[in-house]
Amino acid sequence: MLELVKKNIHMNRWKGNATSQITLDDDFIVPDSMDDVEQIILSSGEITMDSVKNQAERVVVRGKMDFTILYRGAEGGLCTLSGSINFEEPINVPGLDEKDLVSVSCDLEDLNAGIINSRKLSVKAIVTLQVKVETLCDVDAAVEVDTKPASGDAPSVETLRKKVDVATVALHHKDTFRIKDTISLSGNKPNIDHILWNEMILRGVTTRPTNGKMMLDGELMVFIIYQGEGENAPVQWMEESIPFSGEIEVPDVTEDMVPVVTVRLIHRDIEAKPDSDGEMREIDVDAVLELDMKLYKEESMELLNDLYSTNRDLALQTGEACFDKILTKNMSKCKIVEKITLDQADRILQICHSEGTVKIDDTEVKEDGLHVEGVLEVKILYMTSDDTQPIQCAVEDIPFHFLIEAPGINDLTICQLNPGLEQLSAVMIGGGNVEVKATISLDLLALQPVCEQIITGVTDSPMDFNNLQKLPGIVGYIVQPGDTLWKIAKKFHTTVDTIMTTNGLTESTIKPGDRLILVKEVS
Structure with a gap:
């Protein structure tokens, strides 16, 4: 009898992803202890996810956006106002199972603080939530x-x-x-x-x-x-x-x-x-x-x-195992050098701070690589010669594109792209122009789904010697396109070693038109 020795392959396979974009909008009253709002100078926000729950083919994300606003008061001083907006968003994920592994990333796409009146501000933001789902697979x-x-x-x-x-x-x-x-x-x-x-x-x-x-x-x-x-x-x-x-x-x-x-x-x-x-x-x-x-x-x-x-007849039971293999792991650097012109350039005394956010707009599979398009959102804070408005802020979008090398990539490839900002500088170069230099990191892990036929079981039975006797004991054979020594040996009831020994072959490579002598094996 025959027994198969099996190995368990434990895999995490990508199941799918879903994206949802939500708008946060609320009004906030300026506390009595703070000055009236004359001009908003800076605003920043941060997303915090409190919980992520799987619920019947959907993911429910609960969280909040904390924001801070720096404004110039009616009396000329600077004041800071903070607050938060809570949110709860259900995201439909077809085929989601409670046991699936779910990861959620969030990006604050846009934050806009506006003045309704001197004692009331409006805060609006666009938040993108991206859900990625993996499922556990075990194959013997x-x-x-x-x-x-x-x-x-x-x-x-x-x-x-x-x-x-x-x-x-x-x-x-x-x-x-x-x-x-x-x-x-x-x-x-x-x-x-x-x-x-x-x-x-x-x-x-x-x-x-x-x-x-x-x-x-x-x-x-x-x-x-x-x-x-x-x-x-x-x-x-x-x-x-x-x-x-x-x-x-x-x-x-x-x-x-x-x-x-x-x-x-x-x-x-x-x-x-x-x-x-x-x-x-x-x-x-x-x-x-x-x-x-x-x-x-x-x-x-x-x-x-x-x-x-x-010497036995074997019946194979087969199946298909699908898994992921690592196609490439590539950390690329995209360098940006751009000249921009700021408003009120004639009043700028000094640039005191710059920060940047990398936003990916689109990715497209090209030959042997992943083409990435996005923008670097640069926020520049500068001092002015106007004593009533000593600090001002400008925001500029600098587009970029880059091809990440990934040989063998195709439309089925699963790409995990993690962008980052390594370096950023903004320097006045005269004439109201600012030179921005930046280095964007693009960390790519590309997984390639692969499906292979596997043997899951085998049964053996006594050899049918009547059929065996019908096969010639020795035969001359001309190799056909698509033939391998394994296919020939199996078809003519012999072994690869016997074919190589009989024909004096030193390697198993054959090509169409080769002539072989095949001798039937009888055990």
Whole structure:
């Protein structure tokens, strides 16, 4: 009798994705303790997802958008107003099962703060939610055949194996990394009365798996606008880069795994504090990063592709196993150099801060690559010569396109693209022009779905010797197109080794028109 030795292939296969765009809109009253609104200078928002739940072919996402607005008051001073808008959005995902793995990413596409009147502001935002679904698959595929003698001799079995590369999700892990530091004001800056505005931005973040750990490094850019201490003190600003590096314990991770890591700021806190002389000249920075780590492992295995016996009749049961293999992992750099002209250019004294957001508009599969189109939204904050409007902000969109190399890519390829901003600078070059230089990172993991026929079972029975005797004992054969030694050996009841020995072949490659002598095997 024959028994198949099987191996379980555990796979996470992409099942599909869905996208939903929602509009957040609300009005907010300016507190009585704050000045009337004369002009909005800056606005920023951040999306926080509180829960993601699978419900009968749909995903329900609950979260909120926290926003901050910097405005110039009627009396000329700067004020900061904060608030939040809650949302709950059901997203239809056909075929979704409760056991499927769901990941949701959110992007704040647009935030617009407007003045209704001096005591009331409107806040509108467009949020894009993208749902990606993976399903767990387990397939038992034959990798070997075990022959055990029954009433007679053991079956003489010939096997054909096929090598396949399978990408499986080895682990999916979330963790946090904390950055704490203290920034001191330079000597030419006045003491801090109170902080009006602050921003934290991640730049150039890289991750690398090692055995049992995930290595992390990058820069935390900190920008602050504050009111100087003392009567009639001017508004001040400062910008500081805090480099960081560290490691996160991740059991079972190995350095040969392929990482897909998303890093985002989930907590940021900035507080002014006195220095050793009791003067408000130091700033405590506290930031928490969340790392969503998915690590793929490539496994190469040999599956039984076909088998037959020279002394038994075999009936094969077959099936199909579909899995993903890693087509490419490519970290590309797209460099941008662009000149833009700002409004009120003649009044600009100095650019004090710039930040950018990478937005992908479209991706298209091209020959041997993925073509990416998007925009870099650049926000430039600058000081003016107008004492009534000392700080102004301009937002410019810079389009870009780039071809990420991915040999073998096609319309079935599953592309996981993670864009980021590594470097950004904005410098006045005269004539009211600003030169913007940026480096955009495009981290692509391309998975290729592959389906293979596998052997799931086999039954054997005694050989029909009447049919065997009808086959000639020796025959001359001319190789036909599509022939292989395996196909010929199976058809004429012989073995590949016998054909090679009989014909003096040193390799198994044959071509149409070759002449072979075939000798029937009789066990």
